Amino acid sequence: MAQVFKPSSNTYSKLVIFGALLAVGGVGLVGYLINTSPFNTGAYMAHAQPVPFSHKHHNGELGIDCRYCHTSVEESAFAGIPPTQTCMNCHSQIWTEAPMLEPVRASLRTGQSLEWTRVHDLPDFVYFNHSIHIAKGIGCASCHGDVTRMNLTWSVAPLTMGWCLDCHRDPAANVRPREMVFDTTWVAQDQRALGEKLVSEYHVQPRQDCSTCHR
Ligand code: HEC
Ligand code: HEC
């Protein structure tokens, strides 16, 4: 009987299989890259907001402290988003007619809070807590960048597990003096040396076991 497959078809099928594997691998890789790309993680993009609130203006130029608006960041898991009344402390006196601020005035009239679009949003199965990070000398800027240069707020970090763990493995790269936590422009002259000193002074020991963040 004549051979159905020519000997050369062996090489051919190998090529096909190899090609298919490459293609699958390629798709997988592309899938992975898309999954962790800023587009998917939402990092580096400004988000549309009901009012174009600017940290650059309010913090960078007016110098208002983070805690004036994010009041619970030192004591609780959540930093807190300011209620309308906080805006009105000033905007009942300045820029009272500005059309841009109409949603803020409407919110005060109706009692309906402003619906800010979240910039950072971890999945529900992840536990995060602001207060411990602040208490151990991790500055807002280590995770949020220098918001005092941002008009609309965007995220500078991917918020992936690997990102959290990078710092939990090597906190000395980030720990700063506690009094500099809210200063988003502060930079150490020698972070390594200072970080190592503060890690021992503040007893910084971030955990890496799964139940730290998945509980
Ligand atoms: C005058 C009030 C005010 C002050 C002061 C202020 N913020 Fe905000 N912040 C807001 C408002 C309103 C939002 C929601 C709108 C937005 O995301 O821009 C917000 C949002 C944020 C977010 C994004 C929250 C999210 O949705 O994930 C971060 C991070 C943040 N602020 C950090 C800071 C830091 C750091 C400081 C101090 C340097 C600061 N803020 C000072 C009012 C303020
Ligand atoms: C401590 C006072 C203060 C507080 C609190 C405050 N603002 Fe302002 N805001 C100002 C001043 C001052 C200006 C600038 C007016 C000017 O440019 O002359 C301003 C300007 C603005 C503008 C105009 C655009 C810009 O950035 O120049 C918007 C929008 C605005 N604020 C929204 C808010 C919102 C929303 C809140 C509450 C989360 C808030 N502000 C809280 C003082 C304040």
Ligand code: HEC
């Ligand atoms: C160790 C990293 C880290 C540090 C340091 C940090 N944040 Fe955050 N922040 C996050 C993460 C992660 C989220 C998203 C939390 C979520 O989705 O549950 C967040 C969310 C926020 C929010 C949205 C409201 C909320 O609590 O979910 C605000 C506002 C905020 N941060 C402000 C601040 C300010 C102000 C500081 C400094 C005093 C600060 N953050 C320091 C990581 C950090």
Ligand code: HEC
């Ligand atoms: C820039 C550094 C840094 C980043 C980024 C960071 N952490 Fe931390 N984390 C720390 C430090 C420092 C501590 C305090 C360790 C200690 O208790 O001494 C801590 C503590 C914690 C704790 C408290 C653990 C306990 O003992 O109760 C939790 C939960 C936590 N981190 C979750 C997260 C999650 C989730 C992320 C990512 C979304 C994250 N962290 C990103 C530095 C960081």
Ligand code: HEC
């Ligand atoms: C320091 C905090 C932290 C620790 C410790 C941690 N995780 Fe996570 N984990 C996260 C965050 C944040 C995410 C969400 C990542 C995202 O949305 O991309 C996550 C996501 C996951 C997911 C979902 C799949 C994925 O990649 O999105 C699994 C499964 C997981 N973690 C398992 C573990 C296991 C197992 C351990 C222990 C070996 C562990 N985690 C330790 C922060 C942590």
